Amino acid sequence: MMSETYRKDVPTEQTWDLTDLFPDKASWEKALKEIVEEADQIIAFKGKLSKNANTLLEALKTAEGYQQKVIRVAVYANLLVSADGSDPANQGAAAKSSTTLAAIGSKISFFETELLELSSSDVTQFIKDEPELETYHKYIMDILEKKEHILSPEVEETLSALGEVLDAPYNVFSRSKQSDMQFESVTDGQGNTLPMSEPLYEESYEYSEDTVLRRNAYDSFVNTFEQYKNTYAATYAAEVTKQVQLSKLRKYDSVTDMLLAPQQVTKEMYHNQLDVIQEKLATHMQKYARLLKEQLGLDALRFCDLKAPLDPSFNPNTSYEEASQTILNALDVMGSEYIEGMQKALTERWVDRAENVGKASGAFCSSPYGVHPYILVTWADKMRNAFILAHELGHAGHFYLAGKHQTLFNTRPSTYFIEAPSTLNELLLADHLMHTNQNDPRMKRWIITQLLGTYYHNFVTHLLEGAFQRKIYALAEEGTPLTADVLCREKRHVLESFWGDTVTFDDGAGLTWMRQPHYYMGLYPYTYSAGLTVSTTMAKRIREEGQPAVDDWLNVLKTGGAKRPQDLIKDAGIDMSNPKNIEIAVDYVGSLIDELADSYSE
Structure with a gap:
């Protein structure tokens, strides 16, 4: 029987480098205490957010800077437990982080509640008085959309204080799967x-x-x-x-x-x-x-x-290094700024690819603002893993660009769009492999099956x-x-x-x-299909139009969350309110299956 690998035995180069977040756990502990103390900087604005444009701008900038610190602390704890949820020390860090964030959330829940006291005309006037507030226009208007659904400040504060309890179902589920299941x-x-x-x-x-x-x-x-x-x-x-x-x-x-x-x-x-x-x-x-x-x-x-x-009998092997180069070649069409982020991700330990006891299943990309994205995968030396890695690199590339071109509050688009950049990378990888293996019918069939896997x-x-x-x-x-x-x-x-x-x-x-x-995670599962519908149409545009389509897409990625999803997707030349786009994507899947079936009947 093969022995199971424990985290302490995993080669360092196969793990992510968390020192880019904090030099060590002691530094994280210190930062955890600091965000509790620094919550007072936000509390100082209580009752003042609607006072005038200057105060509102100062408050938003302060809140954004504070949120950046909070995210860094939270992500560090999450990455520890994701890499090894069986480690009691990591469990403790995650629990401590969760408790702290709930306490902080309760103290500063007034912030959003006070912004809700503004009217659209107030916001328009404040932006006239202080043009720099335009940066936060969508952020504020998104909050105002919740106006009729917000409860009294006391109830909102209570719900925020109960954040850890309300998150318990997910935490129990995750902890059980990672730590208890044998x-x-x-x-x-x-x-x-x-x-x-x-x-x-x-x-x-x-x-x-x-x-x-x-x-x-x-x-x-x-x-x-x-x-x-x-x-x-x-x-x-x-x-x-x-x-x-x-x-x-x-x-x-x-x-x-x-x-x-x-x-x-x-x-x-x-x-x-x-x-x-x-x-x-x-x-x-x-x-x-x-x-x-x-x-x-x-x-x-x-x-x-x-x-x-x-x-x-045909399951192509590839090393992590070989797959990395193949992905870079496939994504070269995206240009130098995008490729720069990809190269850093693959060579500077943004990726955790080891298989060890207690590691979270699946794959994800976490993108703390002001640092860089972190990718979790489990590498098995198969070409199929290249598609998984390309997918997560799509998320990384998205937030690498959005983080460079947007403030924190404007980096996150709707989850309806979130899977489009990741799945586009998979489609570009498939296109590249089809082109480089066009004289190998068996490999082409395998590539189609990988696309069908997506x-x-x-x-x-x-x-x-x-x-x-x-x-x-x-x-x-x-x-x-x-x-x-x-x-x-x-x-x-x-x-x-x-x-x-x-x-x-x-x-x-x-x-x-x-x-x-x-x-x-709310109504998240269906958004995967929405993102892939967008990326299918986008890949078609890139094949047919080349650089103009790529430029549109890069601008969309750089826009981050500064636009609503329909407007964002329209900038890529796609109208998702029209079901025809969904049918186009489904028809494309049908054409792949037909091509595959025909190849076996020849």
Whole structure:
């Protein structure tokens, strides 16, 4: 049996360099105390925000500088526990950070409440008196949009003080998955015994060409999840109940209206994204499932086989260094400023790529303003990992540029847009690989399957999460208790409705709702499909128009969050209020599947 790797044994070059945030943990502890003390700088403006333009500008600048320090402290703690959530010291740091942030949030919650006392005409006049306030115009107007849903200052302060409690469902879920879950070892097709963990399953075994290993790993995965289903159901039910009750308390028409508000997206756009893709894509993906079953020679295509490679004996290897250079070559079209950020990310330890006990599963990019982005992946020396890395580098490149060109309050766009820069990088990588391997039919087929992996991830996995989430919130608003049985039944129903009879489902498929932290992040899952819809159209523009399209895209990235999502996307030449754009993206997926099927029938 292979030994499991502990964090202390991981080579330094495979880990991220947290000294760019703080030289050591003692410095972080000092900064943690300082942000508590420095909250008084914000409190000093209490009752004065609407006094005059100069005071408001000074307050906003002070708040922005303070927020930058708070973010740095919070991100450091989060990165520690993400790299090794099994370490009690890291758990302690995360808990201390969470408690401190909740206390600070309570003290300075007045800031937003006082800004809400301003009217649009007040803001216009203040900007005339102090033109520099124009920088904060969108920030203030976004807050004013919440006006009719804000409660009394006393209640808002109380809710803020309860921040740690309100975040408990997500924290319990995350801590349990990282620290408590233990999985039985698994055997592969040759009878070898292999270690099993969630990161190993999600980053390696689920995609294995070895059907015995893939299915054994799935069974181990499901068996462990089965033991936690009632606890996780209670945890998720608490999160849903929290959101439903907050939506009532804040007088929204529905929990959906409340959760879409910060995204600045209409319900029509939200439902279009879910409905159009579910309706139009299912037929294409069922065709792919039949092709996969045929090529793998399986009597039945099980749910756990859907991510298996179409050509099991062809799984290109690549080192981290080789993949890094390939990605840089693929993204060269984006120009020097963008590439500069990419090179730094890949060579200056912005990326944590090790596999170790206690590491968070999946991949993410965290971008503390004023420092640089940090990327978490688990590297497995497969070319597929290059697509994951390119995706996270897309987030990094976005916030690298936004951070250089915007103030802190203007860096974050709506989550509706957030996955567009990341998925565009994947599409550019695929285009580059297709061009450099045009005389290799087998490699071209493999590249198409990787592209389909991107669409599967965003248009199937996350979109069906969104469909499940929509159903669960509807049930909660009707008063249906969200037990484990209800959640498993609804998840399985969503999957079966999409895949039809092309896939054989077992009870474990219904447990899929337990895998994702996204359910604790509002209406986040469906936004993956929105971002990929944008990037699909953008990649088409770049192929057809070249530099003018690239220039438009770079300007959009540099704009950060200074515009509303529809306006931001329109700057890229795309109108997301038109469902036709969604259909164009779905048709593109269909064309990839048709091309793949044709290549096997030749």
